[in-house]
Amino acid sequence: MAGDKVKVFGMWASPFALRVEWALKLKGVDYEYINEDLPHNKSRELLQYNPVTQKIPVLVHRGKAVAESSVIVEYIDEAWGDGYSIMPRDPFERAQARFWAKFVEDKCLQGCFEVFSKTGEEQLKAVKELQERLKTLEEYLEGKKFFGGETIGLVDIVAGWIPSWIPIIEEIVGIKIVDEEELPLIYAWMHDILELDLVKKTMPPLDEVKTHMRNIREDVLRKTN
Ligand SMILES: N[C@@H](CCC(=O)N[C@@H](CS)C(=O)NCC(=O)O)C(=O)O
Secondary structure, eight states: OGGGOOEEEEOTTOHHHHHHHHHHHHHTOOOEEEEOBTTTBOOHHHHHHOTTTOOSOEEEETTEEEESHHHHHHHHHHHTOSSSOSSOSSHHHHHHHHHHHHHIIIIIIHHHHHHHHOOHHHHHHHHHHHHHHHHHHHGGGTTOSBTTBSSOOHHHHHTTTHHHHHHHHHHHHTOOOOOTTTSHHHHHHHHHHHHOHHHHHHOOOHHHHHHHHHHHHHHHHHHHO
């Protein structure tokens, strides 16, 4: 059915849009990808589907739009209930997954942005804070290959930017963030994520992402200094 067509409004270098693509691919769902020209030339459809935040990603399924990447990932898991499970079945485990996904979003992603957007002493302080937060996140990895266990789940998808984006940020700012000795579980997890076919097949060209990130940093620094 034409009305059943799944659309993803994303942007090629967005780790948030990648979360949605990973979830759809894990479920074996075909979709059309609309690459938005951000931030100043958004399509009329995007503004119509997500008038509140006007951000990508947006998923359109059966003519209805869902926004916010982690909300979309959970929606996908429920809407295509058969096959691969992104969320744990057990209510306690499910609550844990949501808790840690929020921790990644509020503490690790935000912490990374602090590192990325600061300089000097402030930046070094932000690096230390981020490393402490990643150390805390390691607790949830203890005894497992992925946050989801033997296979990837919500937290792996939400944290999926870490293995590619942190090394890029390390290179741009010239500071090591994830050290194998200090964060052995996160380090091994990063490696395992990058080994997944799903990740290899969907990752945008990292050189281009790096250039894109350098431009964003210059912009941020210009605005804050
Ligand atoms: N919390 C949102 C973040 C999405 C987000 O920041 N999207 C950016 C692109 S990576 C965007 O649409 N920026 C355009 C704008 O802010 O106008 C999510 O997880 O979906």
